[in-house]
Amino acid sequence: MVYNISGRVVMSKLREIFRKRGPIRKVGVVGMGYAGIPSAALFADKFDFVWGLQQDPRSSRYKIEMLNKGQSPLKGEEPGLAELIQKVRTEGKFECTSDFSKIREVDAVTVAIQTPFKDSAILEPDIGALEEGLRQIGRNLRRGMLVVLESTITPGTTKGMAAGILHDESGLAPGKDFALAHAPEKAMAGRLIQTIQEHDRIVGGINRESTERAVELYEPVLTTGKIIAMDSNAAEVTKVAGDMFRDLQIVAANQLALYCEAMRVNVYDVSAGINNLKCEETTRAALYPGAGGHCSTKDAYHPERGSMPAEPKPDNPLDTGSLYVLARRINDFMPAHMYNLTASGLSRLGKRVEYSRIALLGWDSINNPDDTMSTPAAQYYNMLTKKGAKVTIHDPYVSGYNGVKISKNLVDCLKGASAVAILTGHSQYQALKPRKIKKLTGLQHPVIVDGKNVIDPDAFINEGFVYLGIGRGDKNHHDISN
Known part of the structure; x- marks a missing residue:
């Protein structure tokens, strides 16, 4: 809300559009992968209807067919997911399609498209698929809709690249004609449903109205988790920073393991001892080392790119480089x-x-x-x-x-x-x-x-x-x- 010169409360344009449109009833989820599929099933269980949207190359056609049969295309152990997909399909509340014009029917659409490395030597994410997904959304965007990016992205992307593409394709103004937010995905393979429902959810809009509308979307799917609302830039940093801090824990364990090997010591005995050394000021938690497997290998590089256009530049000691990038190289x-x-x-x-x-x-x-x-x-x-x-x-x-x-x-x-x-x-x-x-x-x-x-x-x-x-x-x- 805003106030005019007389002190009267005047409803903002976007909030007035939401009031006329009503609550979120239909949702679209772009990207039927490890984040998109469980999210779509959970949304379908809480809202009136969900469209799962998947581009239709030969390699992913099977996902559409399986989901529309009420089956999960994800392999491995995923407690509760197959049953939930079958439930929402039986109830007629979920359907998967490659027809992006269905976006015109929804009140909110989320984007869960992977942003892998273009090349492991370049260390830059490939956002081509994400850009194309945003273009598809923009061509079908209608006034009063909510668009949420769940993909891992460089800080500044939501207000920058995403807002620009959606505006260019739709002619609508982000933050005025439609809501735009970032809510980084929290899906963890092996317990997808559990982590989405039980972990706290970061939600950051490009303005207050966008944040409030995004909270309305995610709050119903949480059980023990709570919403942590913030600006979209802060949400983007929070996602990559969380993975970066975990990377530091992992590199500490891996580097310690290499030392222990040289000294003929069992690193697991050392880890148990570290975890037992608790005091009021510090909670110690030494992770275990391993051959690798951290899925967010590119996240250490996002703040580097995100801070490049910043003025003034980050204040760092000379010639030290990034601690996070060094950690990633050791883990690699x-x-x-x-x-x-x-x-x-x-x-x-x-x-x-x-x-x-x-x-x-x-x-x-x-x-x-x-x-x-x-x-x-x-x-x-x-x-x-x-x-x-x-x-x-x-x-x-x-x-x-x-x-x-x-x-x-x-x-x-x-x-x-x-x-x-x-x-x-x-x-x-x-x-x-x-x-x-x-x-x-x-x-x-x-x-x-x-x-x-x-x-x-x-x-x-x-x-x-x-x-x-x-x-x-x-x-x-x-x-x-x-």
Whole structure:
């Protein structure tokens, strides 16, 4: 609201448009992926109707067909998701389509389109698909609608690029004719429904009216979570900063693990000790190290780009560079460390990577769901194959990846392997039996490299394996059992 010169309350143009339009009843969700699908199902459970909107290339047509049959196209374990999709389809409250003109029917539309790297060497996000999605929305945008970006974006994008595209395509003014906000997605693969409902939700509009309308959209889907309202720029920074702080925790664990290996110390004992050292001023929480798998690998670079046009420039010590970028580079090194451990294990047996058959277990980025974004397995695989190793790959959830053959048959994958490398902590790998694995390899002393601390080192060492694990300096130099 605004006040005129006499002190009378005068309703803003956008708020008056909302009053005439009424509450949010129909929603559109652009992007049927790990964020879009659970969000669409939850919105459909709370509002009158939801259109799921998916571009229709051959590679994603199956999503539309499966969702309209009441089935989830997402692989892996997602408690409650399949049942919720079936429920809202049966009730006639959800439908998936590639027809973006359906946006004209809705009161609010969210955009959950991935922004991956263009090139890992360039370290810039590819926003081409996001831009096209915004153009599609802009062509069908109507006065009084709400548009919310959920994608991870560089700070300033909502008020800048997004607002510009929507205005150019629709002729409508953001913040005056329609609401525009950023509400970064909170979906976590493996527990998508739970995290969206139970985690607090950041909601930031380009003005107060946009924020209020976005709160109206997200509040009904929360159970224990609460809304944290702010400006869209602050919301964009909050999203990437949260991932950056987690990156710092991860790099602290990974760097500590490398030190512990050199000093022949068990990093997990150290972590337990750190977590026990609590005091009033500090809550200590040491994360565990690993081969990789942090899905937000690009987020450390967003503030760098976002602050470039700022005046005055950020005040930093000279020649230090970004702490967050340094952390990301160390974390990006962990698949290479897995390679080094593999080569070390083979060397103890007089073998070389070049002539070895290696079984790679786990192509997923995280445990149990089918989520391959920024998978550490790709870097590890490329290093091995470049050296001439023959690599077989197993993952219970992933069928293929950019032409890389991935099997669901663990027995075939392990046959004849000189080394077995675990890169994902799938529950199936936690149940691996050393005697059975050794029999499948056909070797007296196979190598096993544990990148996720999912197996018992002593059980494999006693069976004759050469064991190496990230941070397991207490075990990596063991005598080879006969």
